[in-house]
Amino acid sequence: MSLLHAAIASSETCFHPFPTHSLLQIRAKTILAIETSCDDTAVAVLDIDTSDDSTRSNVGPKTKLIFNEKITANNAAFRGIHPMVAHESHQVNLAKLVARAIDAGTRFQSRDEDFDAKKEQRFVPSYVAVTRGPGMRTSLTTGLDTAKGLAVAWNCPLIGVHHMQAHALTPRLCHALNSYENNSIKADHFEPAFPFLTLLVSGGHTILLRTESVADHIILASTSDIAIGDCIDKIGRIVVPQQHLANRMSVSFGPILEAFALPRNKNGVVEYDYIKGTEPTKWGFNIAKRKDYGWKLPMPLHSSEGGTKKDSMEFSFTGLVSYVTRIAQFGYLKDTQKLGKTPRDPPISDQEAQLLAQEAMRTAFIHLASRIVTALRTSPAKPPIRTLVLSGGVASNLFLRHLLRAYLDVSGFEHVKLEVPPVEYCTDNAAMIAWAAWEMICAGHVEKDMGKAFEMRVLRKWRYAGDWGEDGFDGEGGRGWCWGKWGYRC
Incomplete structure (x- = not known):
């Protein structure tokens, strides 16, 4: 059975509205995330559960990474990243990783290490998140098209995520995961607290940001030539x-x-x-x-x-x-x-x-x-x-x-x-995409019209600041987020 047919065969549907709520008001949710901005094919499943502690105002959500794997394209012969080699690697590996993620989600859902995936009710996430940009167009398209198919099959919301915003918020993911393990997290509070500086350094980016909130990232400095x-x-x-x-x-x-x-x-x-x-x-x-x-x-x-x-x-x-x-x-x-x-x-x-x-x-x-x-x-x-985040x-x-x-x-x-x-x-991964989507959900910065979300296109270049106008970030339509006039306000 194909991956798409397996998703359609599930009898459980999970269309959830996009709320503007605190972390504690949103009950247990799972996010399946896909990251294919460059040569890494990555898939993750993140579970955020507040149900056990919903009456305790001083305890935050239980955040658990159920699945997080990636496969890197073999570009050794080119001594650099070849776009078509990366694209073909995504085509070969993405469905396999998604299938493994579904198995991991089903295992987690059953809470039974000896479960039989063929007999169990298959895992269906609450949301599907995907890197929309910036990145290599062919690589991004493979991930976005797969995410759209899954969201349609599962009848669940689709969220497009800015790759560099996800890097900026990664320390907050790590804090949530560590706090869950140590049972020490406070309600609605993740470290580092806003505002903080973020230095994003990678093969394609060198950006210094002032991060004011989940969706407000102001560029203070960027490279004038290469990264x-x-x-x-x-x-x-x-x-x-x-x-x-x-x-x-x-x-x-x-x-x-x-x-x-x-x-x-x-x-x-x-x-x-x-x-x-x-x-x-x-x-x-x-x-x-x-x-x-x-x-x-x-x-x-x-x-x-x-x-x-x-x-x-x-x-x-x-x-x-x-x-x-x-x-x-x-x-x-x-x-x-x-x-x-x-x-x-x-x-x-x-x-x-x-x-x-x-x-x-x-x-x-x-x-x-x-x-x-x-x-x-x-x-x-x-x-x-009080904090400088170094990521990428x-x-x-x-x-x-x-x-x-x-x-x-x-x-x-x-x-x-x-x-x-x-x-x-630090390197590209899908867990950060899932977390960025979750923070945007909690802040209310997501597309409520699923028809428009399904029109979403990849953005090879995705600006951080400016007045976006009425047709999405660059006039291509199909927005994954809301937007504002100051800073990078998604």
Whole structure:
């Protein structure tokens, strides 16, 4: 029996209205979520149950992740993500993951480890959530089309989710899951509390947001060229010696670059041996050794003709990638104090390559940190910012976490908590899509007209701010959320 037929065969229907209620007023709900914005095919089932504690005003909903799996497309042959390879991977794997999610939901529903899925009443979620954008159009379309079919078959609401909003709210998901395990959650209260800053760093995005509420995300800074993840990947490809790339199947060079630049010692610990001082932009690895090579990496936007962008609220990484590439390929001539013009002979040594990798990461990450501190210094005093959320694939980089914490401390922001989700939630996953949908349901920011929801189209680019007008976010129609005029108000 096909997946769609199995869904239709279920005798249980679950069309639920979209309420504007507190978390405690919405009884037990389950959300099946699909994430296919890039090369990861991900499906999750999230259960939110308030029924057992509905009379206790100090206890929040029980949040349990029933299912959360993903399969990544094999793009190793391309040393990068090929859209059609990702699309075909979604076509091959999405239905299989949904089928496994339904089995997991049925098992959870039966509360019996020895259940027979063929004899049990099949699981039907309360809502279907799906990443609508931003992302690769072909990948997004596979997920959205599947989600529409499931929502129609199950007769349940469909919710389109903004991928980056889901990343921003991920720490609140982690708090809900951990609090459920520890039986410590308070009603209608998840950490971090609003407002907070969110730094979203991935292969496609570098965005600093001020998150005012579930649906209000104001862009404070974004990249003017490439994303930090793209920058790190490009540097990894050019700097890491080939012998360190042998048998590597991943197309993500960020973890490879970090492992090469900062290897663990015999105790399995990374030692961040770099010079610190009162001025973070002057921090550096092994300055004495760097002087032997002569080069020094310029800080992005730190100085330019006229000095107009030193304090601008934007990120830029193409200049750093170009400079690192030229050092790696042509070397630095100490006698002329200029980059060489002919290829190195012999090639760059492993020792110099390692120092170059360290300095490249340090420079890129201090550039990120400098804009965060500027945002904190210019942020309204009330309500104060007490948390910086670091999310997205690059948030898995331990040196980035270490340096951001050190930079905040030396800049007078020791009180600002750095909140980083576990690695499995930093990268793309469907659990965050389910949680973002749930928060939007509770806030009342969802499409009540299911006819319009089923007209929803994918958005390869989905803006965060602006006046959206009357035809949806970009005039394509079929909106997944409501909208407003200020900030990214879904």
